[in-house]
Amino acid sequence: MAETVELLAAADRLLAGRRAESLDALAAFLAIPSVSALSEHRADVRRAAEFVARRLRECGLEGVALLETGGHPCVYAEWLHAPGRPTALVYGHYDVQPADPVALWTSPPFAATVRGGRLYARGAADDKGQVWMHLLAAEALLRAGNGRLPLNLKFIIEGEEEIGSLHLPPLVERERERLAADVVVISDSAFHAPGQPAIAHGLRGLAGMEVSVRGPARDLHSGEYGGSVQNPAHALAQLLAGLHTPDGRVAVPGFYDDVLPPTAEERSAVAALPFDEAEFRRETGVPEAFGEPGYTAAERCRIRPTLEINGLWGGFQGEGSKTIIPAEAHAKITCRLVPDQDPRRVLEAVRADLVRRRPPGVRLDVRLGGGSRASLAPADSPYMRAAARALERVFGRAPVFTRMGGSIGIVPAFEAVLGAPVVLMGFSLPDDRIHAPDESLDLGNYDHGQRAIAAYWLELGAMAPSGPAAPA
């Protein structure tokens, strides 16, 4: 225990001593527009992977490699010289969401800027900044331990998280030996509130689609043709409106079929978390909370499934007016899923509903995207409890265990293929604006988070390895 305290203090000094330098390096990482969704950024995405790989080598990690996936590559690294100790696999992602609408950013999305104790950039919180914290913690602990870590450590940092981790599950299958671990640790989630750490033991799943409604072969003059053809924008509006009841339930037949109703215990766990509707309104800017009847706002965005339009468009969007009937109209839709919904089955149900309700006079094209199932793990496993101790030591407050509303596509595959529990220990804050303009990372959480990660490795190092995948 004394050794642990000393190692942690030494690591902390090393982190503090190199803080300016490592923040500059993070800024260089954030400057790479590794937007996985946009093909024009394909080279940037690879450049970000190479940047991570180089840095992992510099940190003292071994076996560093880009694992090709058919899409964007994964970065792998390891340090496996602690026989008899547990093995942790750190997962994160170096790809980011698109930055648009770029005009709404206070400073450019790919020029990291510090303002008011926060680091602003696309990816600062989701997830480059948190990946960086892991790299720095590992480096500091290796130096503090004279080239030794208290546990075996592996990294798998992917480049397709923001587009559904399509190529990762087959890679995890293929590389199950190389990735074998006792526990998977992910920092891609948030505190419950400033000063209140959280460990997520549940995630929602995700399933997406794009809907296109096509009518005339070209935009028609609304005077010449108005009234005699179905307007694709009207038809799309009808289709989208019918996906919900007016009071906020998803109206798609079968949508809720496989949803496990939350237990009384889960509902009281959610109710126990601080939730202030006035603060919620202030933070989001909405005039009032709204959603599925019979559930609280906190429940709706954690333990209930949803269907959201992420974008819609068609016809003339410019200044002034253009009196046309648009040739086509489109919408992007994603569903957040809970246990035991199956992404494919949910998408098929939505498609069937749209096809059944297609208005006359238009053609309908529904393209189904990828999906991931929800995940839900016991909150009281030894790995969860060790993470809780590490967080409490550094932040002075025990974490709350939550179910997260977001999705990390690969978690169910880690659980199923590696047989390892997943600990979601994230350091972003609820108002970090991930996926939105002015994404940022709180620099207090950035600094303390590195130390909490190091503390977790020390906690794990003190445990006996338990999994079937302990290193030889």
Next chain:
Amino acid sequence: MAETVELLAAADRLLAGRRAESLDALAAFLAIPSVSALSEHRADVRRAAEFVARRLRECGLEGVALLETGGHPCVYAEWLHAPGRPTALVYGHYDVQPADPVALWTSPPFAATVRGGRLYARGAADDKGQVWMHLLAAEALLRAGNGRLPLNLKFIIEGEEEIGSLHLPPLVERERERLAADVVVISDSAFHAPGQPAIAHGLRGLAGMEVSVRGPARDLHSGEYGGSVQNPAHALAQLLAGLHTPDGRVAVPGFYDDVLPPTAEERSAVAALPFDEAEFRRETGVPEAFGEPGYTAAERCRIRPTLEINGLWGGFQGEGSKTIIPAEAHAKITCRLVPDQDPRRVLEAVRADLVRRRPPGVRLDVRLGGGSRASLAPADSPYMRAAARALERVFGRAPVFTRMGGSIGIVPAFEAVLGAPVVLMGFSLPDDRIHAPDESLDLGNYDHGQRAIAAYWLELGAMAPSGPAAPA
């Protein structure tokens, strides 16, 4: 009569002799992107006005002036040396619709290109090309008549037709003496079919608005917040879907209140026009015609009012996916009106309906635009009959009298303020794609139309002036 035949033949020879040169000059006119809806083109719009003014002077017209309106200027010109003869006022517009989506044009919208007997450019048919035909006809007739016209002629060519002619009605009021005429002639409409001329004696009115739905202050992460706030894109879809019944009637309470039901005579006049549904599907590309029950497709787009979404947008529209709840969503809407609907009253009815149906959790902003009433004139006035004779002489076929689905905002003001009948004698074709990519003008109609206009002036010159506004 012999003199008329000779004058027309002489004018025709002059037109033919200068055809290449005058087509080049039209191309230069079309090259000016005089998009009245876009403020970035303000200078271009004025440049187009000056271009028209210069050409009117070259044609031998007098009193040429730019009449300032507070918006884009009007071009005025006159030739008033035929005492005892009628006065015709030619109205047209030199502004054009926006060219987007530019990517769908086969050749650039502002680089006029001849292909397959058609002239392709934004404004080729609507309305620069048709304005040009009037200028060329006046010039040829003046030369053929040794500097004399058989009637008094005035021109008023405006620059705001595509944005609702907002500043023109007060200008017509202000300049009622200068604009006084026995008949107003407008070439901004189409043949009924290739080879079948048409005179429109009715026009639909127009009324527009923009609807904005706003929820959160910024785009929200659909995992973190999905389910707990109203999605503005959903709310917009609900609002838009509710504007129609599923079978295609406008569902807004009061929308049809002031509509004069079409008479049996009007319905049989529409039914008498050739209309082929298979041809309609081929021309528009729609899988089937669709619209208000109880009316034919031809009736729906001529003698019935409509409400159309011209464009809608919100959230992420790019490649791939972005899992957000958009902060806002928008739609542009225009209604086509028939007698006796009042634009303001219709817009207020739509706004009231939207406000009444606003879904919870979002703010609604409805901005009402301008509007114009429908117009309907007797088809058997002497000026209409003279136009019919001129068209039949040149095109070898008597025109049909139709009610047009489109709108020309200023027509009701001409009728009311000048007390002059309006003759809509247009030369575009139904498939000219006005307001759409690849707008074009049939060069056969372009050539013959100039001659038909000259023939009309000769017809009018043989008539006694009838109006209260005969020149002194």
